[in-house]
Amino acid sequence: MRREKWTLQNMPDLTGKTFIVTGANSGIGFEATKAFAMNNAKVIMGCRNLERAQAAKDKILAEFKNADLDIILLNLMSFDSIETFANEVNAKYSKLDVLLNNAGIMSVPYGPTENGLEKQIGVNHFGHYYLTMSLLPLLNKTTDSRIVNIASIAHRFGKLEPNSFMYEESRKYNKSYAYAQSKLANLLFTYGLKSRLEEIGSNILVLAAHPGITRTNLGNHLRTFRRKPISFILDSFNQKTPKGALSGIRASVDKNVKSGEYYGPHFLWNAKGYPIVEESTKLSHSKDLQDILWNYSVKITDLDINL
Ligand SMILES: NC(=O)c1ccc[n+]([C@@H]2O[C@H](COP(=O)([O-])OP(=O)(O)OC[C@H]3O[C@@H](n4cnc5c(N)ncnc54)[C@H](OP(=O)(O)O)[C@@H]3O)[C@@H](O)[C@H]2O)c1
Secondary structure (H helix, E strand, C coil): CCCCCCCHHHCCCCCCCEEEEECCCCHHHHHHHHHHHHCCCEEEEEECCHHHHHHHHHHHHHHCCCCEEEEEECCCCCHHHHHHHHHHHHHHCCCCCEEEECCCCCCCCCCECCCCCEHHHHHHHHHHHHHHHHHHHHHHCCCCCEEEEECCHHHHHCCCCHHHCCCCCCCCCCHHHHHHHHHHHHHHHHHHHHHHHHHCCCCCEEEEECCCCECCCCCCCCCHHHHHHHHHHHHHHCECHHHHCHHHHHHHHCCCCCCCCEEEEEECCCCEEEEEECCCCCHHHCHHHHHHHHHHHHHHHCCCCCC
């Protein structure tokens, strides 16, 4: 395991590179967007709210006036929105170096996406599956391109139960479990996609990363009485957003990474610290589960690898 202290100082110059960051206006996605732009990359900000996206863009421009940022509307709860986003990217850009699948929601009350999926796995996995499949040809024609999926420590508590991908309100819904499942799905997708791309000779790298426990807006919807005790614990374990973003940034730009690696903070059971390669659970490496998720994703989206 590599234990060096990797920071923004280790970032290479990104001139000429094009990045997509989903959920670029807040938290990890905002910090990653800023870091890529400040190292001269072009960054496409995939955001569901144009006002929040513009505010984030203005904030980066105030610090770095040469930042090259392009906002494109992207709502991962809607396959139509994802398709419109991908069509615009494919029409406007002739290359894509990095797709950072970062956007996410956590422990939200039950509700379906526009396509009838449980929201958390719908946004966190199926939305990003749809986006990735739609952009694979562009990634494939770009030399040294990569896909990075933001997972979570929570995947350690996840199981995969296809029966719950489309919860009905009458069924018992556990929002924490549904989040853990969606984050396990991020890793199953990472490893499943890596194997499939290697089998067909594609050079696209596929990695995962997680930010440990990082102060962001992710838990803002939790009611105060639920947040208070959690905040008390989290405040002693968590880290500031720029530090939490380092794992995803490293997985996106470090020239020494290998496909299939999973980056997370080095300290306190991977809750905080500098990014290193870490192990995900045995379940996340299950070929059977990877195939179950893959086949379900193809069925739901009608999209498969087609380079
Ligand atoms: N913070 C942590 O401790 C932690 C730990 C483990 C993993 N993670 C993961 O880190 C990633 C980033 O989260 P964060 O902590 O930075 O939280 P955050 O500050 O809440 O950022 C989440 C981003 O995702 C966007 N988003 C949510 N739903 C979307 C949708 N339907 N379509 C498009 N974008 C959508 C949000 O947009 P709006 O601003 O418009 O809502 C926001 O930009 C997530 O995948 C999360 O699971 C975070």
